[in-house]
Amino acid sequence: MNSRLLSTGFLLTLGLLNACQTPKPASETTASAAMNPVWQSDAYTLYRDRVVQGPHEARALSATELVSNYQSPINEFQSPRVEFKFSLNGKDNEMAPGLNHLLIAAPRPGGGAIETPPIVFGQRYEDSTPASATTYLTPNTPVKIRLDLRPVLAAFKKQGYYTTFKGDKLYQQDFKHVYIAGGTEPLSWDFDNLVNKPELEMKDPDGNGIYEVTLNLNQPAAAKTTAQQWKQSINTADFPQYSSDYPLADALYNLALEEARRAVEPDSTFRTGKEWAGVWTRDISYSIILAQAALQPKSAMKSLMRKVSPEGRIIQDTGTGGAYPVSTDRIVWATAAWEIYNVTGDDAWLRKVYPIIKKSLADDRQNAYDPTTGLVRGESSFLDWREQSYPRWMQPVDIYQSENLGTNALHYQANVVLAQMAAKLGEPGVAAQHKRQAEAIKFAINEHLWQPEKGYYGQFLYGRTALTLSPKAETLGEALSVLYGVAEGERAQEVVAKTPTVPFGTPCIYPQIPGIPAYHNNAVWPFVQSFWALAGARAGNDQSVTESMAAIYRPAALFLTNKENYVASNGDFAGTQINSSNMLWSLSGSLGLVYKVLFGMQWQPERLVFRPFVPQAFQGKRRLTNFPYRRAVLDIEMEGFGNEISSITMDGQPLANAAIPASLSGRHAVRIVLSSKAPQAAGVNRVANQFSPLAPEVSQVGNNLTWAKAEGVKEYKVLKNGALVTTTTSTSCSVPAGPFAAYQVVAVDGAGLESFASEPLEIGTAASPQLQLETVAPKAALAYKGFSGQGFVEISKSKNKSLTIPVTVAEAGLYAVDFRYANGNGPINTNNKCAIRTLRRGQELLGTVVLPQRGVEEWSNWGFSNPVLVRLEKGTHPLTLAFEPANENMNGEVNQAMLDYLRVRKVE
Secondary structure, three states: OHHHHHHHHHHHHHHHHHHHOOOOOOOOOOOOHHOOOOOEEOOOOEEEEEEEEOOEEEEEEOOOOOOOOOOOOOOOOOOEEEEEEEEEOOOOOOOOOOOEEEEEEEOHHHOOOOEEEOEEEEEEEEEEOOOOOOOOOOOOEEEEEEEEHHHHHHHHHHHEEEOOOOOOEHHHHHOOOOOOOOOOOOOOOOOOHHHOOOHHHHHHHOOEEEEEEEEEEEHHHHOOOOOOOOOOOOOOOOOEEEEEEOOOOOOHHHHHHHHHHHOOOOOEEOOOOOOOOOOOHHHHHHHHHHHHHHHHHHHHHHHHHHHHHOOOOOOOOOHHHHHOOOOOHHHHHHHHHHHHHHHHHHHHHHHHHHHHHHHHHHHHHHOEOOOOOOOOOOOOOOOOOOHHOOOOOHHHHHHHHHHEHHHHHHHHHHHHHHHHHHHHOOOOOHHHHHHHHHHHHHHHHHHHHHOOOOOOOOOEEEEOEEEEOOOOOOOHHHHHHHHOOOOOOHHHHHHHHEEEEEOEEOEEOEOOOOOOOOOOOEEEEEHHHHHHHHHHHHHHHHHHHHHHHHHHHHHHHHHHOOOOOOEOOOOOOOOOEEEEEHHHHHHHHHHHHHHHOOOEEEEEEEEEEOOOOOOOHHHHEEEEEEEOOOOEEEEEEEEOEOOOEEEEEEEEOHHHEEEOOOOOOOEEEEEEOOOOOOOOOOOOOOOOOOEEOOOOEEEEEEEEEEOOOOOOOEEEEEEOOEEEEEEOOOEEEEOOOOOEEEEEEEEEEEOOOOOOOOOOOEEOOOOOOEEEEHHOOOOOOOOOOOOOOOOOOOOOOOOOOEEEEEEEEOEEEEEEEEEEEEEEEEEOOOOOOOEEEEEOOOOOOEEEEEEEEEEEEOOOOOOOOOEEEEEEEEEEEHHHHHHHHHHHHOOOOOOOOOEEEEEEEEEE
């Protein structure tokens, strides 16, 4: 039966159900007002009691019941064009980016099975089966894809390794698996996570070098349909109760309360989501900041302490390259801990968390703080799937080198928090030190990441020996910069007004990355949207807050749960790589709209302050009762709109400074009347959801840089050492002979959207000195391949904990020092075994050397560490590479790598 007919029938059912409800009292919103949209766009319309998106509608039947007829469109009108690649060991190593195999999964003449011939690895296959514009992918279409891997296997037999299109050598002993990647479910372009999808592994059943896999495409079950009704089934009467003139908002608040209770495990820690078991540092921290410190403080405390190592350090979640210090956003824990203290006033809690934060920041300062820029290195906070937010050429070691807006905003706030804690605990020296550190990070963010021509911050600095700024907007980072005061005054207002917003919300990044499926890329995350609402309120932007509330209420109502994310292009939950219902930070964001935006609650060490922000579109009366504040319980009434308080009383008496003192006890009635004056008009940068061009692949031919022409690209920017040197419409550029330089190319399309910069191409280097490390320490007796010289050295927590390496240079200058290494202790996208070492000259700290994982048991997979820039005088310099206490990773036991040689390049 036609799904649209079903939808229409269900809409009629909804109408009949609503008609049968008890008539509303005159004191409530009139029927005519209920018919007026609260928010409306071409994408969807939000009313007081319902949301309508095309044929889909969700409606609040009461404050404890919602119905929805939403059905994901993911299986409708799918193209039969299936693009895919083969993958050795879960790496993108078959063909250049943008070059894919093509299968037309359309019915064959005579009804034959869909099967490819054996496709030779590295040779593009294009199916010639005809398919009209009205041919769609039939549900449950089986296809058999065959791969001829014999050239790879022959190379293994002949020389012991296969050379990929990138020039990398894959040694036979490191060859583990063959996968297929692609863009049609169940295929995925997320190469890093192919190891977690056994159905995408190809097998050679006959042992003849022909691998195969049979896939079932366009499975209706993959649509992940949601329920059509939610009716409260858990008692949440002990939680704060909310009511307003907006039945839909009231029901969604109660839905979030019920899911908040479901999110607590039997041991009283938080569960991250229905599909995400366990406690995750960043998830619980952001959730605590949004709402859970106030709603469930005991679970918040226990959950945070679950993420502390035995040595008293905050645990970084597992992730890229073995996580810490490739990822450094664990420090959001500090702000969450401070929020709990402000809510509870628990001095014992303050004394418990203070040394943990102090020790963690000390480690971060040594391992990740860049003295050159003043910024903090490390992956974008929560955007921790490499290909979802970084160019494909960036390896985990490159991500460590990057300096991201959101992560830096977190480190700024963590230093502010520690300074405040130290002052309260009587350590003025520590307070002053971290106040200075916070101001230094704030200055660096505004110095290096601000884009005056755009009116918002750039995404991150990235590169190798020189850094350049990615101009993409990164919504969480933009929001935190405003919320924590990194951006102040007119700059904060400008960030909120000019950061791009697409029809279904404010996406994680903008513009999107082409060829990468929706998850962080091409997606809106409700918890990020909630922080964006907080930023909009702080900046006094009525339109922005209104749209944020609509973007949070729409999916929760239609899907009848607080989902993890949804696709920015169409607002659907089913098109993202992973999605969870009952998501902790999403439901916390929904609650935070009430507590922190509408009622404007700001918890401080000695008081609770009200700074309400009610958009004009959501004007009216609202109540928040049974709200606990330390030893008091508050029943709060509010009416009007705007962000100016006309009057505020407690128990009928004026409330000075709109603040509840921490000493208050007992039950009290608070009444707030807003001025009903809209804030000064401010805009929203509404844009279509667009994709940037692909980053060019650049090579050197003689004295020229060359790259392929890309469709839709208007011009190319050529960068030298991170700075623009020329703009051209050509696909080549001459480069002068001379000293060391790192060149990159950026593609710019007709709309002015920029690609990521290409992988740095280093030219003008003389033969770089290489010091074989087996000359300064015993070589390892391990049968790994691919090393240079006579062998390599193993470093671990028990072997070669300190190496003294004599480095000789012929002239004074700035040198890039790095190490060729191998780390086969895990995949590049998860686990926690990144090796970390400190590089010193005598007692002088030169930098941290990071040796991330490069593949499971891939010990013949060699690459370079991050370059440490060192100024050296002519002569010999003994450098020390050592394992120091700050170099503990999150594993605690395995901190191991193989070192081949040290490389020294003069860069200035």
